Amino acid sequence: MDAEAQESFREFVANRSSALLKTAVLLSGGDRHAGEDLLQNALIKAAGRWHRIDEPEAYVRQVLYRQQIGRWRLKWRGRELSVAEPPDVGADEEASAAAELRLLMRGALARLTARQRTVLVLRYFEDLPEAEVARILGCSVGTVRSTAHRSLARLRTLAPELRALGPAGAERRPSRDYSPVEVRS
Amino acid sequence: MNVDELVRDTLREQAAELTVPGPGFADRVLAVRRRRRTRRLASAVAAATAVVALAAAVPLLDAGKEDVRSAAVLDGSGVLAHPDQSPPRDLIAAGRSVLAAHYTAEPVERPDGRAVFTRTYWLLDPETGKYEKDDRWSFVAVAPGARTAAVLERELPARRIGLLDLATGRVDRWITVDHGVGGLAFSRDGRRLLATTYREHPDLMVRMKDESGGVAWVRQFGGTSSRSGFHVLDVEAGRGTWSPVAERRDVTGRQDFAFSRDGRLVYAQVVGERDGMQQFHDLAGTPVPAPAQERHLRSDVPARLSPDGRLAASGLTAEAEDTSWSAIRDPRTGEEVARVRGAHLLAWVDDRRLIAWERAPGPGEYRPRLVLVTIGSEKVLPLSGVREPDGSFGTVEWEPVFVERRP
Numbered sequence: 292m293d294a295e296a297q298e299s300f301r302e303f304v305a306n307r308s309s310a311l312l313k314t315a316v317l318l319s320g321g322d323r324h325a326g327e328d329l330l331q332n333a334l335i336k337a338a339g340r341w342h343r344i345d346e347p348e349a350y351v352r353q354v355l356y357r358q359q360i361g362r363w364r365l366k367w368r369g370r371e372l373s374v375a376e377p378p379d380v381g382a383d384e385e386a387s388a389a390a391e392l393r394l395l396m397r398g399a400l401a402r403l404t405a406r407q408r409t410v411l412v413l414r415y416f417e418d419l420p421e422a423e424v425a426r427i428l429g430c431s432v433g434t435v436r437s438t439a440h441r442s443l444a445r446l447r448t449l450a451p452e453l454r455a456l457g458p459a460g461a462e463r464r465p466s467r468d469y470s471p472v473e474v475r476s
Numbered sequence: 477m478n479v480d481e482l483v484r485d486t487l488r489e490q491a492a493e494l495t496v497p498g499p500g501f502a503d504r505v506l507a508v509r510r511r512r513r514t515r516r517l518a519s520a521v522a523a524a525t526a527v528v529a530l531a532a533a534v535p536l537l538d539a540g541k542e543d544v545r546s547a548a549v550l551d552g553s554g555v556l557a558h559p560d561q562s563p564p565r566d567l568i569a570a571g572r573s574v575l576a577a578h579y580t581a582e583p584v585e586r587p588d589g590r591a592v593f594t595r596t597y598w599l600l601d602p603e604t605g606k607y608e609k610d611d612r613w614s615f616v617a618v619a620p621g622a623r624t625a626a627v628l629e630r631e632l633p634a635r636r637i638g639l640l641d642l643a644t645g646r647v648d649r650w651i652t653v654d655h656g657v658g659g660l661a662f663s664r665d666g667r668r669l670l671a672t673t674y675r676e677h678p679d680l681m682v683r684m685k686d687e688s689g690g691v692a693w694v695r696q697f698g699g700t701s702s703r704s705g706f707h708v709l710d711v712e713a714g715r716g717t718w719s720p721v722a723e724r725r726d727v728t729g730r731q732d733f734a735f736s737r738d739g740r741l742v743y744a745q746v747v748g749e750r751d752g753m754q755q756f757h758d759l760a761g762t763p764v765p766a767p768a769q770e771r772h773l774r775s776d777v778p779a780r781l782s783p784d785g786r787l788a789a790s791g792l793t794a795e796a797e798d799t800s801w802s803a804i805r806d807p808r809t810g811e812e813v814a815r816v817r818g819a820h821l822l823a824w825v826d827d828r829r830l831i832a833w834e835r836a837p838g839p840g841e842y843r844p845r846l847v848l849v850t851i852g853s854e855k856v857l858p859l860s861g862v863r864e865p866d867g868s869f870g871t872v873e874w875e876p877v878f879v880e881r882r883p
Contacts, residue, residue: 292506297506300502300506301502301503303502304501304502304505305502308496308497308501308502309496309497312494312496312497313491313494314491316490316491316494317487317490317491321490323494327497330497331504331505331508334502334505335505335508335509335512338505338506338509339509389477389485392482393482393485393486393489396482396483396486397486397490400483400486400487411483411487412487414480415480415483415484415487416484416487416488416491443479443480443483446479446483447479453479453482456477456478456479456482
C-alpha cells in the first residue's frame with residue numbers, strides 16, 4: 292500500500308467506520324468487541340486490495356456479512372449475552388412496555404445463529420430487498436426467505452412474550468410460494 | 477405491532493446507542509495488517525518444513541536399538557523445555573515430537589543483482605542433545621527418529637542428495653539424481669525421500685521498493701516458479717523415479733512437495749482465495765483430488781493430522797489480548813470440533829496435545845514462543861524463549877523443524 296492509498300484508506304475509515312461499526316455490532320448480536328473485530332478484519336481485507344476495489348463500502352459490507360456467517364459455528368454456539376435489566380417503569384406505561392419488548396428482542400437476537408441474525412439485519416436494519424440480500428450472501432432468494440421466516444419463528448421461541456405480536460410479512464407467505472433452494476457448487 | 481417491526485425498532489435503537497470507533501481506528505487496522513503479513517511470511521517459510529513434521533511410529537534406516545548413545549536424549553515421552561533459550565541451544569522435545577533442527581534465513585545478494593533467501597541450520601546432535609550450527613547445507617530434511625538427515629549442498633538446484641549422520645556430522649552416502657533438486661521430504665516411515673525438482677534456484681529474491689521508499693528483497697511471487705517435478709527415491713537403494721509436474725500460475729518460488737499421510741500421493745501449497753490451499757498429485761505427477769482424510773487440512777499448518785488420524789490441526793481462528801486459539805477440525809467433514817490455544821500449530825505431541833507458536837504476553841508486536849498446548853485446556857507450557865522480531869520482513873529469526881521421536 293503506497294502513501295496515497297493509505298491516505299484514501301484513512302479517509303474512508305474516518306467517514307464510514309461509524310456506520311459500518313453499527314452494522315458489525317448488530318451482526319455480532321450487540322457485542323461491541325466482537326463487532327470491532329469483525330469490522331477490523333473486513334477493513335484489513337479491503338486494505339490488501341485497495342487499488343482494485345471500485346466501491347469500498349459495498350466491498351467491506353459484503354466481507355462483513357459473509358465473514359460473520361462463516362464464523363458463526365465458532366463464535367456463537369452456546370454463547371449468550373447478558374442483557375441489561377429493563378429500565379424502571381415510568382409514568383408512560385405503554386412506552387415502557389415497548390421498551391421492555393425491545394430489550395427482550397435484543398436478548399433473543401443475540402441468541403440467533405449468525406446466519407439468522409445476518410439475514411434479519413440485512414432485511415430490517417439495512418432495509419434491503421430479498422434479491423439484494425441473496426446476492427450479498429451468495430444464496431438464493433428462497434434461502435433468504437426461508438431463513439428470515441425461520442429466524443422470526445425462532446425469536447418467538449426464544450422470547451415467548453413476543454408471541455402476542457402479529458405475524459410478519461415474511462411469515463404470512465404460503466409455504467408453496469418459497470422458491471426452490473439453489474444448490475451451489 | 478408486527479414482529480418484523482419490533483426487530484426493526486430494536487436494531488435501530490441498538491445502533492443509535494453505539495458510539496463511533498475511536499480516533500486512529502484506520503491506523504490500528506493498518507498496524508494489525510502489517511503484523512499479520514509478517515507472520516504470514518514466516519508461515520510460508522515454515523510450510524516448507526512442514527514436510528518433516530509428519531509423524532508415525534515406524535523404524536527408519538539403520539539406526540539400531542543397540543545405539544545406546546542416542547537413547548539418552550531421544551527416548552522417552554517426557555517434556556524437555558528450555559523457556560530461557562531463543563533460539564534453542566539444548567534439546568526441546570515433548571511426547572512423540574522432537575525439535576530436530578532450527579534455521580534462520582536471510583537474503584544474500586549474488587553478483588547477478590538478484591539475491592538468494594539463504595538458510596543456516598542448527599542441527600540436533602543426538603549424542604550431546606545440543607543444536608550445533610552446520611552451514612554447509614542449503615536445505616535439510618531430518619528423518620523420523622532424528623538420527624539421519626537428507627541434505628542439499630549450497631548451490632541449488634542440486635544433483636546429489638547427502639545422507640547425513642547427525643551424530644558424526646558426516647555424510648554417509650550420496651544419492652545422485654538426473655533432475656536438479658531444491659527441496660526434500662521424508663515419508664512417514666522414513667524409507668522414501670521426496671525430492672522436489674526445480675530448473676533454477678527456488679529461493680531467488682527480487683529487489684523491490686518497500687512502503688517507505690527503501691529497497692527490499694522479496695521472494696518471487698506470481699507464477700514464477702521453476703518447479704519441474706519430483707523424484708521419489710528409495711533411501712536404502714538410493715534409486716527412484718522422476719515425475720514431471722505441469723507448471724501452474726498459482727505456484728510461486730519454492731513450493732516443495734510432501735507425501736500424503738499414506739505416502740501414495742504428494743501435495744504442495746497453491747495460492748488461492750484462501751490461505752493454505754493445497755493440490756495433490758499422484759506419484760506420476762497428475763493432479764488428483766485430496767484424499768478424504770486430508771481434504772480439510774491446510775498446507776500452512778504443519779501439524780496436520782493427529783497420530784490417530786481423528787483430528788486435523790487447522791489455522792488461527794481467534795485472538796484476544798496475549799492469547800490466540802487455533803481450530804481443531806473433524807478431518808472428514810471439516811467441521812470445527814474444538815479450539816486449542818496457539819497461533820500456529822506445528823506438531824502433535826500425542827492425540828490431545830500439540831506444540832505451537834503462541835504469542836508471549838506483552839504489548840505491541842507478535843512475539844511468539846514455542847509452547848505445549850492441550851485440547852480442552854487453556855493451559856500453555858512454554859518450551860522455548862520468545863522469538864523477538866527483528867523489525868524486518870526480509871529475514872527469518874529462527875524456524876523450528878520437528879520430527880517424530882522414536883521410542
